[in-house]
Amino acid sequence: MTHYRAQSFEVKGGPQLGRDHLPLLRSQLAEAGLDGFIIPHEDEYNNEYLPDCAERLAWATGFTGSAGAAVVLTDKAAIFVDGRYTVQSREQVDQDLFSLEDLTGGGVAAWLAKNAVSGSKIGYDARLHSPDALDRLLAAARKAGAELVAVESNPIDAAWENRPAAPMAQLIAHPTEFTGEDHADKRTRIGEAIAEDGAEAAAITAPASIAWLFNLRGGDVMRSPLPLGAAIIRKDGTATFYVAPEKVTDEVRSHLGNEVALRPESEFEAGLKELAGSKVSVDPASCSAWVFDTLSAAGATPVRRRDPVALPKAMKNETELKGAAAAHVRDGAALSRFLHWLDTEAQSGEVDEITAAQKLASLRGELTELRDLSFDTISGYGANGALPHYRVSEASNLMLAPGSLYLVDSGGQYPDGTTDVTRTVPIGEPTAEMRTRFTQVLKGHIGLAMVRFPKGTTGGQLDILARLPLYMAGLDYGHGTGHGVGSFLGVHEGPQRIAKAGSDEPLQPGMICSNEPGFYKEGEYGIRIENLIYVTDPEPIEGGEIDMMGFENLTWAPLHKALIDTHLLTPQEVAWVDTYHAGVRERVLPLLDGDAASWLIRACEPLSGATP
Known part of the structure; x- marks a missing residue:
């Protein structure tokens, strides 16, 4: 059975989006006592291609490219793109509202250091930033005398009327005739790698790593057969897969077996907190600053390591x-x-x-x-x-x-x-x-x-x-x-x-x-x-x-x-x-x-x- 989806050629962006949505966002910021907000392109899973509900940068600016960022302050705003998207950003973004800036070089951090007002509070969603990128932004804000404030809920999500629902494509078991290795064997050798790193468990949020680890595929991301969720795998090879229950079929439950527990994705935070007292392998290139912060606050020790699935998958x-x-x-x-x-x-x-x-x-x-x-x-x-x-x-x-x-x-x-x-x-x-x-x-x-x-x-x-x-x-x-x-x-x-x-x-x-x-x-x-x-x-x-x-x-x-x-x-x-x-x-x-x-x-x- 084919799941083929035809290519769409109409770009759903443009200057009008910024004109319509920027006032809504600033209203939410004012209610939260914030003087600004940082908007990366990335979603909670660091995906290259985003589901519609995660296109926050496009909603705020009208820019639909696959890489970029924006900063919205009380009296000014800027969008940052690299050389691939210079022409596209000029066409899609209202330059009366946003200055067009270079994403490379100093990028967002350099702009913040120069433009953030001393004493101001600028919000960010820790689920959308890598820890290293966030460290650079925090340093830039301090240089300007401003404060970056982690928000509990994203103000764009609150301002976004008729926001598309999160994708709920059913999971599909990917058979060993294509993978060449049972997921139990994969989990065993990944668990051994975690133990060799001196950790008790690893937190994984990269959709491709989760798909490979459990021999699953999904349909949550356009052009990539990926399921959105999170996982914790322990050094003994057992794992917990945090995913929306609506995506899980009886066939998938049988495929995963007894060594993979299924919990709603909404319980991922609780799962991280349950690792208190443990050393947990976390990849700063794929896991967000929120994962690191949650583990640290719970009394776990995040250990910076590359995603243990990345190399075996490659x-x-x-x-x-x-x-x-x-x-x-x-x-x-x-x-x-x-x-x-x-x-x-x-x-x-x-x-x-x-x-x-x-x-x-x-x-x-x-x-x-x-x-x-x-x-x-x-x-x-x-x-x-x-x-x-x-x-x-x-x-x-x-x-x-x-x-x-x-x-x-x-x-x-x-x-x-x-x-x-x-x-x-x-x-x-x-x-x-x-x-x-x-x-x-x-x-x-x-x-x-x-x-x-x-x-x-x-x-x-x-x-x-x-x-x-x-x-x-x-x-x-x-x-x-x-x-x-x-x-x-x-x-x-x-x-x-x-x-x-x-x-x-x-x-x-x-x-x-x-x-x-x-x-x-x-x-x-x-x-x-x-x-x-x-x-x-x-x-x-x-x-x-x-x-x-x-x-x-x-x-x-x-x-x-x-x-x-x-x-x-x-x-x-x-x-x-x-x-x-x-x-x-x-x-x-x-x-x-x-x-x-x-x-x-x-x-x-x-x-x-x-x-x-």
């Missing part, structure tokens, strides 16, 4: 990798049908970005295994393609006219795997510059795909391989090269990352990452090539002395050969493209027929003129 087992491979082949067939359509019907100049995204969604929707998209499709033509995190709307929608490039970044959620792939396609004849830039990006993609590396290597150490061809031409791109990907979970996960400022987490076998270098010419076009890859086991190299890991490819869909300048490729790079296209043909062609199959055969013909 290191996919053999079953998960086989599932990911199968999901990517099916997904590659749908994407190849779409690329065929782009190369034929969409060349007419009568197709727009929304129509293209809907076409791709409909082709994925024909797959009975599809449960949802893994994120809203980035469908960008020309200048819109030069915005790496562009989201098409009716207002921004462009026709795919001959003379530029179309960039499509998309993915699907399947029970056996999560996909994320980007392809760049010429509409009409590409220019020589476009072909050069695409080939430089391709060279970087190949460099990362082919690398071998020893145990202990981090993604930050490999990032330069993807950028080197662009660096040599005086070019770069402003985003990371690779993020982790879940197994029928979030399309973005850690702790691994391939980026200039990558994490210090070594890459380990089974980790799935993206490989997505790009180039963006502002106002003209964008290029990105993205495949998913996974880290292989260490193996000897003939004549070498150290076993080396590498990457194995997961994504199978043609690269557009009209954009490849073979004169810029080395023989080894040409061989890589030919071998890759042979792999696409071998896996995807059996799933196509008719014109799409004929097109794929041509699209996968060797660059070298000989069958690899």
Whole structure:
């Protein structure tokens, strides 16, 4: 049974929201004796994608991006976004009400230090802030002579008329045919890790960690099959899952068994207080300051440790990798049908970005295994393609006219795997510059795909391989090269990352990452090539002395050969493209027929003129 939900292209934000809602919020602040309030984008679970009821930043400001913050004072207000959302914030936020500020650098803390009035009281919801981020805000307020005050209830929630109800999607047991490991075994080894850290228990609020730990999936978060709740797991492997009873079926109760107690999420605070006298492992990157404060007030000792589920979840087992491979082949067939359509019907100049995204969604929707998209499709033509995190709307929608490039970044959620792939396609004849830039990006993609590396290597150490061809031409791109990907979970996960400022987490076998270098010419076009890859086991190299890991490819869909300048490729790079296209043909062609199959055969013909 499919749970697929079509992509929405209307952005539910805009300046009017700020004009309507800011007075309501200030009225609530006045009643509470507060002179201001800090509004992060994050919800209680630190989600990337929020349920409608948690879109507090959008309600207060009209800004609907996935990262940002705002501060509302009695006589002024500011919204903070990063470079991805500069244009969007200008369009959606009333600049007579909010100054537009940079989220990076000093961000909210620097603004507070400069603008908070001495003696004022500024509220915050501790459930929405990490302890480290909150420490910076507290220090900034002290510098200004102001006081930050934790609120018992969020004033936005009180001011928000007709606030959407919290999601109550039923939980679904995720079978071992997809997970490869029973949740009892998972809990046992997580409990052992907690004990090794010298703790009696761990508090977990990250939805993906809870889903993985209990082999459950849900539908509370758009584009991610996540259940919202909280958990406490003890060192003996027993656990308590705090979740709304409405989400729990008899099948889920049977699945969880006797070693996992079920309690309403409203009792999570009581559960934390019951840990009085215990050392409790808490991850400051995923658990809120409220969790730390509640434990400390109860007489427990919060021990700052990484979520004990994060690393095991990232290191996919053999079953998960086989599932990911199968999901990517099916997904590659749908994407190849779409690329065929782009190369034929969409060349007419009568197709727009929304129509293209809907076409791709409909082709994925024909797959009975599809449960949802893994994120809203980035469908960008020309200048819109030069915005790496562009989201098409009716207002921004462009026709795919001959003379530029179309960039499509998309993915699907399947029970056996999560996909994320980007392809760049010429509409009409590409220019020589476009072909050069695409080939430089391709060279970087190949460099990362082919690398071998020893145990202990981090993604930050490999990032330069993807950028080197662009660096040599005086070019770069402003985003990371690779993020982790879940197994029928979030399309973005850690702790691994391939980026200039990558994490210090070594890459380990089974980790799935993206490989997505790009180039963006502002106002003209964008290029990105993205495949998913996974880290292989260490193996000897003939004549070498150290076993080396590498990457194995997961994504199978043609690269557009009209954009490849073979004169810029080395023989080894040409061989890589030919071998890759042979792999696409071998896996995807059996799933196509008719014109799409004929097109794929041509699209996968060797660059070298000989069958690899």
